[in-house]
Amino acid sequence: MYFHKQELQFKATPEKPDAVYARKLQEVLGGQYGEISVALQYQFQAWNMHIPGKYRDLVFGIGAEEIGHVEMLATMIAQLLEKSPLGITEDALQDDPTVAAIVGGTDVQHAIVAGAGARPVDSNGNPWQGSYITASGNLLADFTANENAEMQGRVQAARLYHMTDDKGVRDLLGFLIARDTMHQNMWASAAAELREKGVEDFPVPSNFPQSKEHTEFSYQYLNFSDGAEAADGPWASGPSFDGKGEYSYHDGPTSSVPMPPPTHPDVRLYGTTELPNIVEKTAGVVQDTLNKE
């Protein structure tokens, strides 16, 4: 169960309206790596988790915080839009290029659809979607997904920091970036613990028997481009990250087979086959069949 409290975790009030910036801020609310994504990702991981205890407490503990971050951003966006020209008649006069430029750079659905409110979309107006999230039930895989999400999110927030000089907005971003710092660290620490305790390890999933994979290819770097510098990386020689193999470097594939012959599915799927080549022998028969059925 979830309970709401009519307070915010941090101040979310801009100094001045800025509809163009409101559009940009939508990215960290409703984008691929926005707060809706992490909020739902952590909660689905919790609901699907197979282990009671600290890892489940962890994803539940963070998941609810992230819904509050969605709320702070939505509140901020509504205020950025409140007094900003949204294309309403006198404001949008094309004679004033500054105003025209502002209106042109906004998310026009902020005005037309939401009446100066936030929306569950990214900075280009693409609706948030369920396919952004990851919850596989494998904890090392999922915590790595979380690490990535917090990294991408912090990169985006850092970029947004420099796209405004509004002290109120920067203040909120400074808070959200701090939380991203914590969350990146947290997932990295949690992933490290999973490996230390042997709960999961590289390669994920670690209890799939490696005897079933073609291990001769398991630690080969195969270079399908013509740049040769990747031979110098730690992935090209020496012990592998998982400690279970030795890397080797190869220019191109170390195996190859001919392509299998083309398929010939049922003629009633009306794909094109070699019919003309074999027309004397079989076409009549095939056509008879088609006519008959």
Add this chain to the structure above:
Amino acid sequence: MYFHKQELQFKATPEKPDAVYARKLQEVLGGQYGEISVALQYQFQAWNMHIPGKYRDLVFGIGAEEIGHVEMLATMIAQLLEKSPLGITEDALQDDPTVAAIVGGTDVQHAIVAGAGARPVDSNGNPWQGSYITASGNLLADFTANENAEMQGRVQAARLYHMTDDKGVRDLLGFLIARDTMHQNMWASAAAELREKGVEDFPVPSNFPQSKEHTEFSYQYLNFSDGAEAADGPWASGPSFDGKGEYSYHDGPTSSVPMPPPTHPDVRLYGTTELPNIVEKTAGVVQDTLNKE
């Protein structure tokens, strides 16, 4: 530039047709973490990369291999569909529940749209989409995204391994799983090198000045749920993963502010405001304005 060779990296021929399994295999071809995703993800990372040399060679080197993996899966899927009942008349007779069950479990677009061919969709028939990929230009973030992609991909391939006993399919999966092993290791090794050499580090992006974030919140675990076991994790006390702070554990938020008052945008956006409460004073004026314009 890309060049094609009419060979496969590994044998991709099933022992027998299986249209239901063909549908399942679409997941690792065209799903969120399928081969199209990694192929395009690595290539966009290469095209957007700001550093010449080994890291760019790395993403280019792998990117082209992954397009070949798409090809192996597409080839396999076409063969799994080749002789399988696809709902064509006599096969689909509902009197034979086995056949009916098979037909019911297939991707019906395999037959209707592709004529027994592979499609750029996942195992539920959702089209692959550009929003699956990540290429931010920040290498530690992106390599972590890659690590995650290879983990999720290997988990899915391992699951698929047990959903068939076709030796040909398992043989191909055994190869793909081996390559996932390599690629997981590789991205982990590459990320480790980035950190060792100081190219990037935690928290990502590492050269965003932490002085600009509200550092008092940067290493706090804030528990927004009522499970207390997360207090025992390595993220709740002791040195942080990035070595720059000390974790602390808190039950609930360590800060809060009242919500800002509701916004009052332009009346011409026709949102509902307190109009009725202030009707004696201003409603007439507002209505006059609306009438006039």
Add this chain to the structure above:
Amino acid sequence: MYFHKQELQFKATPEKPDAVYARKLQEVLGGQYGEISVALQYQFQAWNMHIPGKYRDLVFGIGAEEIGHVEMLATMIAQLLEKSPLGITEDALQDDPTVAAIVGGTDVQHAIVAGAGARPVDSNGNPWQGSYITASGNLLADFTANENAEMQGRVQAARLYHMTDDKGVRDLLGFLIARDTMHQNMWASAAAELREKGVEDFPVPSNFPQSKEHTEFSYQYLNFSDGAEAADGPWASGPSFDGKGEYSYHDGPTSSVPMPPPTHPDVRLYGTTELPNIVEKTAGVVQDTLNKE
């Protein structure tokens, strides 16, 4: 801010596994009218609302409850999947048509992607998306949207009720349906109050000056089909619902104008124009221009 409590509002445990039903239940979790939709819809309405007080408390008060409903359904789905055949080798033998039928009727991503967990998708596997929700800032419009959402949701839950005889599932549905009963009533009562107090009224938005619309068409029923029975409805004669007009019935349009002539945009957009007809006169000039630029 949002807080999580590791309890459910109602028991959410099935009697027995049923992966096919788990797929169906996804509709009311992640479909167009599922619980994610109402949860986010009510919260966005709250965040965008322009009036403090009871209406905002109302949407906040319900919004958090709905997140808990998502949680109950996700928990139920994970349990329905727990022991069900998910296509893992021995279970999926095509020799047993019952098992094959079950596997064929599941959401295969439940197994492959989520490892027997719930997902933010509908019963056909389409990811939930932000374009499902409505939050315009106009309260009568939005409460009507809410009324509709709770109606559609209760219809779907009622249908799902008869698609299982699992007492545990029916028990949960009996609870959710009761809450839908309340929420339908609640939005209807709230909408009625808005009208009584004059906060908003028909036609929405009620303070758009009707003098600006072409009022001669505001209460005409225009019949563009050839069925004549709609002339007998309360919308075809008598006072209008809003009390501001008198309905009238018309067979077909009461106005019409010729279509405006086709447009002739810039030739550099390379649309097809009458060029050939006027080739003697102007084509050379146009072509010269194109060559020159």
Add this chain to the structure above:
Amino acid sequence: MYFHKQELQFKATPEKPDAVYARKLQEVLGGQYGEISVALQYQFQAWNMHIPGKYRDLVFGIGAEEIGHVEMLATMIAQLLEKSPLGITEDALQDDPTVAAIVGGTDVQHAIVAGAGARPVDSNGNPWQGSYITASGNLLADFTANENAEMQGRVQAARLYHMTDDKGVRDLLGFLIARDTMHQNMWASAAAELREKGVEDFPVPSNFPQSKEHTEFSYQYLNFSDGAEAADGPWASGPSFDGKGEYSYHDGPTSSVPMPPPTHPDVRLYGTTELPNIVEKTAGVVQDTLNKE
């Protein structure tokens, strides 16, 4: 069957070109609540309806009118684009900020993809999609969906009215708004009749036996937020809207149960389980199984 007549129901010609406004107008053509949505929504309701006679005549009668509204908007948009700068070379010179602002605010696909024509997208360029529409077969639910659609549509049209001072555009909007007035009224009158005649009633679906729902929760307002003013609403005490119960107000849930234990699906799904804790006893066995299969 549908027949087209090369006339418009109302004049749809702007005074002057305005590509930025053309983009905005796309919202009411191809947005969530645009004319394509209502046109297809009413027709699918007609095709799926289970009752012959006036209700079916009603949705058919309106459905065809709405296709004509799509046509009027498409025609208007093409004319707004006809002579407007679309980014063609000399117009787009960045030295003229006014022109640059205009070009920046347009839907660039209007020029690149459609050659100065209308498109089946919303004002942010998102393609129209089938998931916007509602046709459940339950008339009270669906007429409420229609009421909402006409309300949202009229709100958007009213907002758009103030975003231009072009008399031609306003003239068309004045007509469309009048039709929205009629259609809102019409659906409200039709819904009222359904209830009066007992065809359907609250709660929808009205013939689902309320004995099957947990009626103790059917009229409780449960407040999951900390704002207390919702206790003053007509939904918090007194007779319920459907006349079948008495509202009551509760702070928080009136029921709760512990969460069910985490699930333990098949190990071959490779989710993370408590394996490490039970490693002495069973891990070997599990691993043996995995190795063997």
Add this chain to the structure above:
Amino acid sequence: MYFHKQELQFKATPEKPDAVYARKLQEVLGGQYGEISVALQYQFQAWNMHIPGKYRDLVFGIGAEEIGHVEMLATMIAQLLEKSPLGITEDALQDDPTVAAIVGGTDVQHAIVAGAGARPVDSNGNPWQGSYITASGNLLADFTANENAEMQGRVQAARLYHMTDDKGVRDLLGFLIARDTMHQNMWASAAAELREKGVEDFPVPSNFPQSKEHTEFSYQYLNFSDGAEAADGPWASGPSFDGKGEYSYHDGPTSSVPMPPPTHPDVRLYGTTELPNIVEKTAGVVQDTLNKE
């Protein structure tokens, strides 16, 4: 304007219910090449067309017919669903594998969402979307798109013909296939006339000055794969289709340039650059800048 008549162009009644087939039939109603696609494609082409007269009359004339085809399919689907087991309790008993198989193979939203009605989706349940259609304003391009649409549609209908032996369904398909025959022919004849009359010609758009393209590459077949048989085709030697060049065959590219150096965008975008390599000289300065701003 559009007018509806409560008749169908052809009988659309099945002999018996078949919910699995109803799902398949959705492909030609709401799929990429279904009837909604051609209906809206032709109408958008009409609305965007720059030439009055026969070509515009043509797309208008066909467009309205296609809406009627959507209607016939929707009507057929509703009847196929009418008496079919849709998973309602007693029907869905898993003890009867035939029924289970049928239910498993259906579009479950047909029952849950539409109450045994048709939906604007394809045979995998993906919603129809505006990005399926093409209306560029260039008639030769668009008529070729139409030709393709009618071809793909007829291929799909032909496949569907063999997936049922219901005489009523086959009767309707026999009608729709006949109309596809006409429409394929029609667009081919229309395209041929465009070329004969010089309205448009190859290469499309024909009045883009070929002097502006790098004509040395305009008729070269460049083989980027290692199969050599394409050298035997009519595209590899001899006069080009447009009569304006001579084809030639080349193994691989006939030109190449080095890749441009990687980009170095603003440091405040926090992409990874060579910072470490230049750390002694500039890192401090950069970091100072970042700190300061």
Add this chain to the structure above:
Amino acid sequence: MYFHKQELQFKATPEKPDAVYARKLQEVLGGQYGEISVALQYQFQAWNMHIPGKYRDLVFGIGAEEIGHVEMLATMIAQLLEKSPLGITEDALQDDPTVAAIVGGTDVQHAIVAGAGARPVDSNGNPWQGSYITASGNLLADFTANENAEMQGRVQAARLYHMTDDKGVRDLLGFLIARDTMHQNMWASAAAELREKGVEDFPVPSNFPQSKEHTEFSYQYLNFSDGAEAADGPWASGPSFDGKGEYSYHDGPTSSVPMPPPTHPDVRLYGTTELPNIVEKTAGVVQDTLNKE
């Protein structure tokens, strides 16, 4: 298998930065008819093809070239973004309307998400999706799809040519347009050969027995609009394009049937039926049934 070479087929370097143009150029990279579409379309056609030899070599030969075109455009876009104002603080000052206009006209995700890099999206920021491509297995249908794709692509590139005067960009477009010239010609020549050799012919699929279609409608032009000029086209009289029939022109349909009666699905789907009309007789029974189950 695919191999990458770190060279481009043609120079892809702009003279100067232009972030607004970078957004526009995304259309031909990641739009409906962009290079990702043709690259994957040709490759899926190759993988699904049923004929070995020259047609398969053809699609493979072109497919790999097109991936290289994606690369050239991505490289170009990254350079157009490199030094352009992306909304970073000092650049975005709203006091300079020119800069504001530029920033407003960009794809803001170029900066926020990709850090000045290219993305797999169109010019409105819609992600590329698998539903853009066509690979039916029927070669005449698919080559016509390819012809259309190259036509639409060349039209778009020609339009983009005039939206910039940057010599570097125009140079690349001049190359891509030349390749589109070749590819249009090539598919037309290949389609012509298919027909000449009888591999496929009109109507597609040509070996579906026309005896199974209702041939009386196969060559009738049915005019569902009221414009009469289409009677003058080559599709309205004379021999049909496929040489198998004679066109005829008809005003409106040549056949019609009454609509079938509305369906009455299972009452447990809770659609609205005539219940009230038959209430005395059956409602009680129905309600009893519902109560009981």
